[in-house]
Amino acid sequence: MSSSRPALLTVEGLTMRFGGIVANNDVNFTVDQGSITALIGPNGAGKTTVFNCVTGFYKATEGRIRLQTEAGEVEVGELLTRPVLGGSYLVARAGIARTFQNIRLFKEMTAVENLLVAQHQRLNRNLLAGTFDSAGFRAAEDEGIERAFHWLRVMNLLDDANKLAGSLPYGRQRRLEIARAMCTGPRLVCLDEPAAGLNPSETEELSELIRRLRGEHGVTVLLIEHDMGLVMGISEHIVVLDHGEVIADGGPAHIRSSPAVIAAYLGTETTEVTP
Amino acid sequence: MRAKVHEPIDFGHALRDALVTGVLTLLVLGPVTNLVLDGYAITAELLRGPLIVNGIGLALVVALGRFVVAVGVQTPAGRDLLTRFGQKGAHGVTVETAADNDWHRVLRPLVIGGALSLLLLVLSRFGLMDVQRAAALVLIVLFVVLGQGLGSLRRRGQSSPWRILVPLLFVAGLVLPLLFNAWGLFPKTWIGNLILALIYVLLGLGLNIVVGLAGLLDLGFVAFYAVGAYFLALGAQYFGIGFWTALLCAPILAACCGAVLGFPVLRMHGDYLAIVTLGFGEIIRLILNNWLEVTGGPNGAPAPGPSLFGLEFGRVARGEGNTPFHEFFGLEYSADYKFLFIYLVLFVVVAAMIRFITRLRAMPMGRAWEALREDEIACRSLGINHVVVKLTAFMMGAMTGGIAGVFFATYQGFVNPTSFNFFESVLILAIVVLGGMGSTLGVIIAALVLTLLPEVLRDFADYRVLLFGALMVLMMIWRPRGLIRPKRPAFAPKGA
Numbered sequence A: 001m002s003s004s005r006p007a008l009l010t011v012e013g014l015t016m017r018f019g020g021i022v023a024n025n026d027v028n029f030t031v032d033q034g035s036i037t038a039l040i041g042p043n044g045a046g047k048t049t050v051f052n053c054v055t056g057f058y059k060a061t062e063g064r065i066r067l068q069t070e071a072g073e074v075e076v077g078e079l080l081t082r083p084v085l086g087g088s089y090l091v092a093r094a095g096i097a098r099t100f101q102n103i104r105l106f107k108e109m110t111a112v113e114n115l116l117v118a119q120h121q122r123l124n125r126n127l128l129a130g131t132f133d134s135a136g137f138r139a140a141e142d143e144g145i146e147r148a149f150h151w152l153r154v155m156n157l158l159d160d161a162n163k164l165a166g167s168l169p170y171g172r173q174r175r176l177e178i179a180r181a182m183c184t185g186p187r188l189v190c191l192d193e194p195a196a197g198l199n200p201s202e203t204e205e206l207s208e209l210i211r212r213l214r215g216e217h218g219v220t221v222l223l224i225e226h227d228m229g230l231v232m233g234i235s236e237h238i239v240v241l242d243h244g245e246v247i248a249d250g251g252p253a254h255i256r257s258s259p260a261v262i263a264a265y266l267g268t269e270t271t272e273v274t275p
Numbered sequence B: 001m002r003a004k005v006h007e008p009i010d011f012g013h014a015l016r017d018a019l020v021t022g023v024l025t026l027l028v029l030g031p032v033t034n035l036v037l038d039g040y041a042i043t044a045e046l047l048r049g050p051l052i053v054n055g056i057g058l059a060l061v062v063a064l065g066r067f068v069v070a071v072g073v074q075t076p077a078g079r080d081l082l083t084r085f086g087q088k089g090a091h092g093v094t095v096e097t098a099a100d101n102d103w104h105r106v107l108r109p110l111v112i113g114g115a116l117s118l119l120l121l122v123l124s125r126f127g128l129m130d131v132q133r134a135a136a137l138v139l140i141v142l143f144v145v146l147g148q149g150l151g152s153l154r155r156r157g158q159s160s161p162w163r164i165l166v167p168l169l170f171v172a173g174l175v176l177p178l179l180f181n182a183w184g185l186f187p188k189t190w191i192g193n194l195i196l197a198l199i200y201v202l203l204g205l206g207l208n209i210v211v212g213l214a215g216l217l218d219l220g221f222v223a224f225y226a227v228g229a230y231f232l233a234l235g236a237q238y239f240g241i242g243f244w245t246a247l248l249c250a251p252i253l254a255a256c257c258g259a260v261l262g263f264p265v266l267r268m269h270g271d272y273l274a275i276v277t278l279g280f281g282e283i284i285r286l287i288l289n290n291w292l293e294v295t296g297g298p299n300g301a302p303a304p305g306p307s308l309f310g311l312e313f314g315r316v317a318r319g320e321g322n323t324p325f326h327e328f329f330g331l332e333y334s335a336d337y338k339f340l341f342i343y344l345v346l347f348v349v350v351a352a353m354i355r356f357i358t359r360l361r362a363m364p365m366g367r368a369w370e371a372l373r374e375d376e377i378a379c380r381s382l383g384i385n386h387v388v389v390k391l392t393a394f395m396m397g398a399m400t401g402g403i404a405g406v407f408f409a410t411y412q413g414f415v416n417p418t419s420f421n422f423f424e425s426v427l428i429l430a431i432v433v434l435g436g437m438g439s440t441l442g443v444i445i446a447a448l449v450l451t452l453l454p455e456v457l458r459d460f461a462d463y464r465v466l467l468f469g470a471l472m473v474l475m476m477i478w479r480p481r482g483l484i485r486p487k488r489p490a491f492a493p494k495g496a
């Protein structure tokens, strides 16, 4: 936690209530620039809710979520409450990309098309240029296709480029979703249980990929994961949630020996079995 | 794939199936059709005609049909067909392959279309078919093939035969109606039928953007059609605008109406959106009906015909110093000219629209529509403003509907609110659903079939809605995703 790197994302006093249910209660943590940070905890601890607040799908009841961007600091809540044009898409444009716990690909589109949709903001959206297939339009489109294939290559999905996303095996769908998130050109990518449903060798491949995302592609990673092997292996910073509250925060060694974490996990023995 | 060993055909089983179906049909239809209330007594009329109202006859037909099908699926050819249908799988969506633009692939619709046209002409030559009907069908076949050509995108760096064929077909589509008309094969009634058919193609294409591509169920699409039609009629009445001005301005006005409706409702989903749009369609109709001073109410309003560089198509010129078209060219007056002209302009506009929509599907906007249909939350997570994207779909659809309205008004020469009732919205929606959500070619075919079938089968005109319903039910059973599923485009990196 206490590294010399500057914080990319700062979550301060995040509280999220659904009616009477308190899903998150005064959650504080930071994600350092260029780090791999893991958010762990038993089922129902409120991890996905934190993600939804960070990525702007929920408006946090209380608290501030600040992201450092090239253009200065932005506050997620402010993006959501902007008059008329406010919305979670602004959070994505500010540089936070995400994947979903239950995969949300565009199933009846091909893998490449999925990645092209993710580049919507970067492509040439001029109607006239597109209708007459102008040189500028074609150049932008070609660049988009190149970028799509670049990420397919990184994610070992080249063979599936022109297959329907919904027809891919589960593990590949997970990787395609990460590739799609990366195509938006994010500063922070949030992965919600990326290894859920993967077999051990696929999990191994995935952890290698996540390491490379950070190492070679310079993106900061925040992930939720139940697979402790994966979490301990790749993340340098771990935040543990239980009943909506942070019960431990620190490096892998610190978390492993934390009595609070051990108690939380021993209290719910089945939490390590992912669905 | 075909099994080497031919299993014997089980006729007994087929017979049993046929019997069961026949009896069931008889039980369901018999009492309804063959028991006639005569005074206070009910009498059984066993040989009641025509066939369509005779349950016994229908039961026999159905049983025979079931028998033929039951035997048919046991033959190798039938089995092949079944597996081919099965293989399309759960999605039924396929990705295009490099072979899709081969000459022989492209030529197939052309050859089929050509053969069909020849067949029609031969039939009519030997008096087996009405010549005028055959001529009109030839034009329709031509249009469908052209639609397929306009609707296919060239793969990057590949030459497609359509590049040569499309211009040829386009010119043929412009010249043939003139020739047919000159030879007396293409009378006013058929020109009118084809104009209406093309108007429905346009409406289908417009709604296809909203429902098929963006996945927004719009039950009030007819409102934009009405806006276009009334814009021409009322614009001419109050501001003296002509057909061409209306053709340019109506789409803009309709798109604005789409935006006005869309902005407040597009945060809604599914059923709610459907109900609000349904209400909007009715509101527009009620305004047209009840605002007597402006719209003329149920009596409607006259709409001007088109003009060609200021030449009018009426018998006598209306404005001062205007010459009618036929006088200018020294021709005999004929009402056909006006309709032929509308047909040709409409043909060009529909062709351009098909091309535009095809291009849209390859542009970020079109992709965003389809992505939105697939998963709105995922779209938002990718930085796509879903409200704006929906709004563009709504506006594009409305715009197309507005253009169709202008043509409708100028063709009818008169508009009134009954042309824009709810059934019209349903018909347009049926065109989109039957054609195959998102498929341009499917929509073209469905629009032509649904509007022209009643004309071709004049004898069955009374049973139009019945046939329509039966067609819907059958389609939902066999092809729930519509006639044609659009193929997904394939991409290759530059190096490959």
Ligand SMILES: Nc1ncnc2c1ncn2[C@@H]1O[C@H](COP(=O)(O)OP(=O)(O)O)[C@@H](O)[C@H]1O
Pocket: A018, A021, A022, A023, A041, A042, A043, A044, A045, A046, A047, A048, A049, A050
């Ligand atoms: N949209 C919602 N409405 C009501 N309750 C919710 C909602 N989302 C999450 N919750 C509740 O918040 C708690 C935390 O859920 P979640 O964040 O999904 O847990 P985790 O991802 O850690 O398994 C659960 O008790 C869940 O029922």
Ligand SMILES: [Mg+2]
Pocket: A047, A048, A049, A101
């Ligand atoms: Mg979760």
